[in-house]
Amino acid sequence: MEMSIDNLRELLEEAGVRPELAKSLDPAAPMLRQGIDSIDFPTFCALLEERFGVSLDDATALSLRTLNDFARFLKENA
Numbered sequence: 001m002e003m004s005i006d007n008l009r010e011l012l013e014e015a016g017v018r019p020e021l022a023k024s025l026d027p028a029a030p031m032l033r034q035g036i037d038s039i040d041f042p043t044f045c046a047l048l049e050e051r052f053g054v055s056l057d058d059a060t061a062l063s064l065r066t067l068n069d070f071a072r073f074l075k076e077n078a
Helices: 005-014 019-024 040-052 058-063 067-077
Strands: none
Touching: 005 019, 005 040, 005 067, 040 058, 040 067
């Protein structure tokens, strides 16, 4: 499934990330270095699992550092 960066930003907002932060994220930079915190990140991962029926174990989730990583993962697995 093709997932745009803008769609991922919308999902981040649904997960509780402030809209201005979600919109300002550089898709190629690690999200945890741009203000996504240790509560937002797992909430976002859980939302992706629920919406797209994918499984994100801890190791996989931690290997997905950027919005581009998540988009690629969803394209290959959803």
